[in-house]
Amino acid sequence: MRYEGNIFRPPSEAYSLIVQATIGCAHNDCTFCSMFKDKKFRIRKLEEVLEDLATARRAYKRIDRIFLADGDALVLKEDDLRTILVKIRELFPECERVGIYGSPQDVLRKGVESLARLKDEGLGIVYIGAESGSDTVLTAIKKGATAAQITEAIQIIESAGIAASVTFISGLAGADGWEDHATKTGELITAASPSFVGLLTLMVEPMAPIYQEIQDGRFKLLSPLGVVDETLCLLENIHVEKSCVFRSNHASNYLSLRGTLPSDKMRMITELKAVQGRRDLLKNEYFRAL
Numbered sequence: 248m249r250y251e252g253n254i255f256r257p258p259s260e261a262y263s264l265i266v267q268a269t270i271g272c273a274h275n276d277c278t279f280c281s282m283f284k285d286k287k288f289r290i291r292k293l294e295e296v297l298e299d300l301a302t303a304r305r306a307y308k309r310i311d312r313i314f315l316a317d318g319d320a321l322v323l324k325e326d327d328l329r330t331i332l333v334k335i336r337e338l339f340p341e342c343e344r345v346g347i348y349g350s351p352q353d354v355l356r357k358g359v360e361s362l363a364r365l366k367d368e369g370l371g372i373v374y375i376g377a378e379s380g381s382d383t384v385l386t387a388i389k390k391g392a393t394a395a396q397i398t399e400a401i402q403i404i405e406s407a408g409i410a411a412s413v414t415f416i417s418g419l420a421g422a423d424g425w426e427d428h429a430t431k432t433g434e435l436i437t438a439a440s441p442s443f444v445g446l447l448t449l450m451v452e453p454m455a456p457i458y459q460e461i462q463d464g465r466f467k468l469l470s471p472l473g474v475v476d477e478t479l480c481l482l483e484n485i486h487v488e489k490s491c492v493f494r495s496n497h498a499s500n501y502l503s504l505r506g507t508l509p510s511d512k513m514r515m516i517t518e519l520k521a522v523q524g525r526r527d528l529l530k531n532e533y534f535r536a537l
């Protein structure tokens with residue numbers, strides 16, 4: 248297998264074969280993100296991707312899941328993605344799921360019919376970094392999409408029969424805007440109703456532009472106990488009817504939460520209330536990681 252630069256994948260793709268269909272991120276502008284700041288975005292040649300798949304087939308007896316990297320491989324033309332998906336089915340009949348990162352704009356450009364065709368060829372899950380439901384936050388972090396566009400993108404993915412796994416970030420509004428961030432994020436999740444929600448907690452590396460904002464005092468980090476209050480407010484504002492797996496059990500989180508909404512909502516709220524004001528019950532800063 249040939250890999251270029253650092254490889255990132257969603258936590259649930261830990262055991263997947265990772266194949267780079269693109270290098271870097273086409274947007275690459277989010278202020279909190281340092282993942283692809285050292286890569287210039289490009290689409291890999293289709294032959295190279297197909298060669299990597301053939302190499303993997305020779306190397307591995309069984310592949311259950313495949314993840315198409317990097318940052319937003321859904322930017323690829325539908326025809327190219329279909330060629331890759333067809334090759335995956337041909338080479339890996341045992342593969343149960345193909346996943347991909349996509350930006351809201353990629354999804355909106357493709358639309359439901361195109362995604363439904365990709366689903367028919369084996370695309371099973373699209374990961375979207377929504378980060379927040381607040382337009383104030385989305386503008387500040389240069390997400391390049393509004394809450395309305397993100398909501399529509401998630402609805403399109405789910406309408407195409409593909410699972411949408413959507414990531415949000417605690418603490419992204421800092422100490423001053425957490426209530427707006429939490430409330431609007433809960434409202435977005437309610438309106439969009441994705442199959443999966445992942446909640447990370449902001450951790451900043453020096454390569455991320457927001458790092459300088461923190462150094463200059465322009466961005467005030469939310470405290471760990473503030474993150475608990477924010478997460479509580481977020482959960483209280485989620486009112487989904489369709490089942491949604493909610494995970495806040497990433498290495499960056501101060502408290503691990505996991506449940507299926509709406510049935511586990513009250514249990515998770517109780518867990519959060521039990522640690523409000525109790526820094527000693529939260530993860531030590533030293534053990535957090537991205």
Ligand code: SF4
Nearest residue numbers: 272275276277280318
């Ligand atoms: S958060 Fe996602 S969309 Fe934004 S720069 Fe990073 S990889 Fe690209």
